[in-house]
Amino acid sequence: MASTNTQLMASVALSRTLRRLREARELKIVQVAEALNVDDSTLSRIENAKRACTKEMFDQLMELYGIAGDELAELTDLHASTRERQPTWWSKYDDVISANYSRFLGFEASAAVTYEYQVALVPGLLQTERYARAVTGVGFASLGPDQVDGLTEVRGHRQRLRILETSQPLECHFVLSEAVLHFEVGGKDVHQEQLQQLHDLSQRDFIDLRVIPWDRGAEGTQTGAFVVFGFANTDVPDVGFSESVTGMTLLDDPRDLRRLHRLFRNLSDSALSAEKTRDLIARVRGD
Numbered sequence: 589m590a591s592t593n594t595q596l597m598a599s600v601a602l603s604r605t606l607r608r609l610r611e612a613r614e615l616k617i618v619q620v621a622e623a624l625n626v627d628d629s630t631l632s633r634i635e636n637a638k639r640a641c642t643k644e645m646f647d648q649l650m651e652l653y654g655i656a657g658d659e660l661a662e663l664t665d666l667h668a669s670t671r672e673r674q675p676t677w678w679s680k681y682d683d684v685i686s687a688n689y690s691r692f693l694g695f696e697a698s699a700a701v702t703y704e705y706q707v708a709l710v711p712g713l714l715q716t717e718r719y720a721r722a723v724t725g726v727g728f729a730s731l732g733p734d735q736v737d738g739l740t741e742v743r744g745h746r747q748r749l750r751i752l753e754t755s756q757p758l759e760c761h762f763v764l765s766e767a768v769l770h771f772e773v774g775g776k777d778v779h780q781e782q783l784q785q786l787h788d789l790s791q792r793d794f795i796d797l798r799v800i801p802w803d804r805g806a807e808g809t810q811t812g813a814f815v816v817f818g819f820a821n822t823d824v825p826d827v828g829f830s831e832s833v834t835g836m837t838l839l840d841d842p843r844d845l846r847r848l849h850r851l852f853r854n855l856s857d858s859a860l861s862a863e864k865t866r867d868l869i870a871r872v873r874g875d
Contacts, residue, residue, distance in 0.1 A: 596694035598669035601823040603637040605663065609653045610635070624648050636840065641667065677745060684731070684738040688829075688836045692815075693742075695827050696750065699817035701759040703852045706813050708771060710782060711762050712743050713751055714789055714797075719782040720744070722774030751795070760795045763855045766802050769872045783873040790866055798859035799868055811855075814839075816848050 610620055617635070621628035624645065633639035641649075646667050650660055678685060678693050685693070696702070704711050709723060720743040724736050731739070750758040769786075772779040790797040813831040828839035828848045839845065860868060 595670060595672055595674065596691070597698045597819070597821065597824055598666055598672075599640070600637045600825070600827075601821055602641060602663075602666050602670055603635050604823045604825055605666070606641070606649060607635040609649075609655070613653060620649070620652065623652055640670065643667070677749070678742060681738050681742050684735045685742065686835055688838065691838060692829055692836050693746070695817045696746065696758075698819060698824075699758060700820040701761070701818040703761045703816040703818075703849070704814070705763045705811070705852060705855055706768055707765050708767055709773075709813075710764070710768055710786065713747050713758075713760065714762070714786060714795075715743060715747070716778070716782050716785050717744060718774055718778045722778060751789070751792075757792075757794045760797075761852070761856070762795070762797045763852065763859050764797070764799050765805075766799055766868070769799065769869060780873060783869055787866055787869045787873070790862060790869070796862055797865055798856060798862060799865045800855065800859045801868065804858050811851055814848055814851075816845065816852065 610617070617631050618628045621631045624631070626645070630639065634641045634645070646664075650663065655663060676690075676694070676697070678690065682690075702713075710719060712720070715723070717740060721736065721740045724731075724739045724743075748754075751760065769783065773782070786797065789795055814828060815831075816826055816828040818826050825840070825842070826845050826849075828845055829836045830839060839848065859865070
């Protein structure tokens, strides 16, 4: 079992493992819950990483599933990791980031690959500082200047840690509608700077950027913005986030993830190639 990078990843890996152990023994949640004398909803939340597994319950589950030896030692270490609260780099921004955004950052920090679709905005990982500040100032109009500064700094940290200043960059697959290239966010200078950054970053071998052109608009408007994260640790299932005016919503139901992957494949098929996308960015920029 691969090591997990954060407490969040350890919790997700443990929950996935507990569910797999139960299913391998052909036990239903209600049967295990009865054996442990707990509500089946409690066990369900543990198996979905929405509730912590206490040491007492963990020990009971290990005994019920007959886990011993090296496997028990490994799972005990994993369980201990779920209880180690280590500060994250974004902890100091707790006053400006929501709980859902914090969870998003936790998954992004540990992901090996991301698939993202955007209808109107440049993905956060590809934004220039001035573009990010303009988007934040409009999208969170009720925030004060210090809070806008904080959220802009968070985007900058994400970019540096995941794609710009790391020996293990995140494998990125982005599909955008052509509208993203034409919206002038922050004024003409900021727009031009952002287009240049998109062109430059799209040439990195770990970034695949594709644009759905105007003449394929029907394909490019079939869904709202979303992100899917995949992980090197096979015990951690993919997770997705949908974006709306109310913020980010976590999607972890396997059916939702299958739908998002299918959507992304369809969107990618409708988009221009990476090379033709760079040509389009250059034309929009006026090069």
